[in-house]
Amino acid sequence: MELINRKANFEYFFEETYQAGIVLSGTEIKSIRSGKVSFNDSYCLFHKGELFVQHLHIAEYSFGTYLNHNAIQERKLLLNKKELKKLASKINEKGYSIIPLKIFFSEKGLAKLEIGLGKGKKHHDKRNVIKERESDRDIKRKYGL
Numbered sequence: 001m002e003l004i005n006r007k008a009n010f011e012y013f014f015e016e017t018y019q020a021g022i023v024l025s026g027t028e029i030k031s032i033r034s035g036k037v038s039f040n041d042s043y044c045l046f047h048k049g050e051l052f053v054q055h056l057h058i059a060e061y062s063f064g065t066y067l068n069h070n071a072i073q074e075r076k077l078l079l080n081k082k083e084l085k086k087l088a089s090k091i092n093e094k095g096y097s098i099i100p101l102k103i104f105f106s107e108k109g110l111a112k113l114e115i116g117l118g119k120g121k122k123h124h125d126k127r128n129v130i131k132e133r134e135s136d137r138d139i140k141r142k143y144g145l
Contacts, residue, residue, distance in 0.1 A: 008039070011099075011121060027069050032103060037058050096119055097118055097119075
């Protein structure tokens with residue numbers, strides 16, 4: 001099961017992607033398994049040399065008790081030191097952002113977050129993407145592909 005941030009590819013050009021572990025509580029993992037995640041306005045930032053994801057909305061678990069988690073809170077991401085240093089140096093350059101792309105489960109059943117290092121698209125780039133998408137759609141309609 002994958003939960004994908006569809007808006008990210010429209011808003012950013014991605015140069016590199018990384019798979020990061022994510023630190024979660026018990027009810028958070030249950031909400032992710034039921035597919036209740038929203039990527040709206042989520043991003044990653046560094047704090048004291050560690051990478052955190054901000055504004056990733058994981059809905060409260062419906063069968064949770066008083067131990068239920070907060071829907072929006074910062075969550076720590078787990079990466080190698082090499083990867084963290086590389087991302088930290090790229091982030092200092094103008095225009096780069098780290099954006100969550102998708103949440104999925106590894107073969108061992110652990111939740112992973114795929115993050116991408118990207119630059120924001122300009123308005124004319126977005127228009128070109130829309131034009132290409134519409135022309136592909138017209139071709140598929142016309143030739144029945």
